[in-house]
Amino acid sequence: MKIDVLTIFPEFFREVFDFGIIRRARIAKIVEINIHDIRSFTTDKHRMTDDRPFGGGDGMVMKCEPIFNAIEKIVGTAERENYPAGTRVVLLSPQGKVFKQSAAKKFADEAKHVILICGRYEGVDERVNDALVTDEVSIGDYVLSGGEPAAVVLADAIVRLLPNALGSETSAVNDSFTNENLLDCPHYTRPPDFRGMKVPEVLLNGNHAEIERWRKEKALEKTKKIRKDLLIKE
Ligand code: ADE
Numbered sequence: 001m002k003i004d005v006l007t008i009f010p011e012f013f014r015e016v017f018d019f020g021i022i023r024r025a026r027i028a029k030i031v032e033i034n035i036h037d038i039r040s041f042t043t044d045k046h047r048m049t050d051d052r053p054f055g056g057g058d059g060m061v062m063k064c065e066p067i068f069n070a071i072e073k074i075v076g077t078a079e080r081e082n083y084p085a086g087t088r089v090v091l092l093s094p095q096g097k098v099f100k101q102s103a104a105k106k107f108a109d110e111a112k113h114v115i116l117i118c119g120r121y122e123g124v125d126e127r128v129n130d131a132l133v134t135d136e137v138s139i140g141d142y143v144l145s146g147g148e149p150a151a152v153v154l155a156d157a158i159v160r161l162l163p164n165a166l167g168s169e170t171s172a173v174n175d176s177f178t179n180e181n182l183l184d185c186p187h188y189t190r191p192p193d194f195r196g197m198k199v200p201e202v203l204l205n206g207n208h209a210e211i212e213r214w215r216k217e218k219a220l221e222k223t224k225k226i227r228k229d230l231l232i233k234e
Pocket of ligand 1: 093094119137138139141143146147150
């Protein structure tokens, strides 16, 4: 998979993809991640990436021209209908569809080239959405000062699901949200007794069927307690 990030703050990403699973996946060439400075796609003297909104109002709007130029260069065309198969152009914005594990899985399974556009300020000129964007995505019902942290969230959630990105094939299978929309069960490691807090006996007895049952029960218990909404089928 190839991931290209468009941002006015390329420095933000300097080290964020240099750790753990994402770093390993990059080294193993499972994914290639490139960061692009939107400003480098401007053509005006002042290299402006934003401007005042038509119709008045507060704040600035990100200009469409540098973003069109960037997509043209990175994808080969600025016409959504002509994107190569497996190309997804994602605009990170609080107006987007809320990102879920199922969406991460779909990107990991189906996309070959993901372009993440980090919005800033009061928004992005709507013509970017109209002509370029295949998916407008939000990471939750809160407002960030820009799409950069959201781009990191998407890249991380998608890359770890790519084939061979995780150490063992089963690691992702038991993730929260993967199984029937349940949260993951609690985990413990040594010591079995820490300051009087004991690891549940069932995990120490080696009875795998019983452990499996306990894990399922705890996952359900935890989900009921803090994420009841997950148990209501969409
Ligand atoms: N930009 C600002 N807020 C955002 C959010 N919640 N998700 C994605 N991008 C954003």
